Amino acid sequence: MSNKANILIFDSGVGGLSVYQEIVAKLPQLDYTYIFDNEAYPYGELAHDTLVTRVESLVKQMVKEQSIDLVVIACNTASTIVLPTLRSHLSIPVVGVVPAIKPASNMANKAVGLIATPATITREYTHDLIRSFAQSKPVEMLGSTRLVDIAEEKLRGNPVDLLELERILKPMQGSVDVAVLGCTHFPLIKDEIQYVLGESVLLVDSGEAIARRVSSLLEMVDSEEIGERQIFSTTPPWEEGALNQALSPLGFTPVQHFPLTI
Ligand code: DGL
Numbered sequence: 275m276s277n278k279a280n281i282l283i284f285d286s287g288v289g290g291l292s293v294y295q296e297i298v299a300k301l302p303q304l305d306y307t308y309i310f311d312n313e314a315y316p317y318g319e320l321a322h323d324t325l326v327t328r329v330e331s332l333v334k335q336m337v338k339e340q341s342i343d344l345v346v347i348a349c350n351t352a353s354t355i356v357l358p359t360l361r362s363h364l365s366i367p368v369v370g371v372v373p374a375i376k377p378a379s380n381m382a383n384k385a386v387g388l389i390a391t392p393a394t395i396t397r398e399y400t401h402d403l404i405r406s407f408a409q410s411k412p413v414e415m416l417g418s419t420r421l422v423d424i425a426e427e428k429l430r431g432n433p434v435d436l437l438e439l440e441r442i443l444k445p446m447q448g449s450v451d452v453a454v455l456g457c458t459h460f461p462l463i464k465d466e467i468q469y470v471l472g473e474s475v476l477l478v479d480s481g482e483a484i485a486r487r488v489s490s491l492l493e494m495v496d497s498e499e500i501g502e503r504q505i506f507s508t509t510p511p512w513e514e515g516a517l518n519q520a521l522s523p524l525g526f527t528p529v530q531h532f533p534l535t536i
Pocket of ligand 1: 285286287289290315316317318319348349350351352391394419422456457458459
């Protein structure tokens with residue numbers, strides 16, 4: 275693979291940008307194609323089969339049309355169910371993101387909190403992760419779509435209501451010493467979550483591990499060059515102007531439309 279590999283990053287919304295930022299910090303010379311399926315957002319409340327069909331179709335279409343070399347499913351909710359099917363249909367590497375239960379459990383003394391989407395906390399995959407890696411530490415789960423919305427709003431320049439955040443995170447306050455950000459949207463509101471849970475709670479996400487994994491799968495040639503970045507959505511995004519303004523410093527040209535055809 276050349277140093278100009280084209281990486282596809284997939285999410286339901288802007289959450290995958292938290293993963294993109296980790297990867298691009300390590301590998302700025304690559305080309306990045308980001309697609310978000312906002313037509314079916316939020317994925318945390320989408321039926322299992324609908325989600326699998328949509329992700330499969332969109333990723334396959336993108337891989338074909340954009341000459342993609344590696345796919346990152348930058349969405350925990352999707353990764354917990356789509357990876358085996360996707361990998362069986364594609365001949366290029368597919369990297370997924372799942373909640374960082376293992377490292378969090380290793381670091382916890384008291385209890386681990388898992389903050390994710392309503393779907394992720396019910397997934398068999400998540401429960402298997404906890405059974406295999408929670409090191410007999412209790413794991414408290416909190417599923418919230420409102421937190422995902424808050425991250426979408428913040429990226430578009432809307433202020434985060436800390437009192438609302440406090441109400442949502444209340445069940446975790448005081449009971450956990452490590453909290454897993456098990457949705458890629460949540461690193462976008464990490465400072466606010468940290469403020470509400472307090473400095474003594476360690477927040478863990480999977481972004482950096484994903485960037486290392488991507489880097490290990492590519493053969494890199496050193497280059498000073500910065501690659502191209504383009505971004506697509508399945509339906510016109512809300513507050514598109516504000517969104518494009520936030521995407522520009524991340525290197526993206528304005529959002530282009532890529533409707534799903536099944
Ligand atoms: N960013 C996604 C995740 O990591 C999903 C958010 C949603 O659409 O519910 O789970």
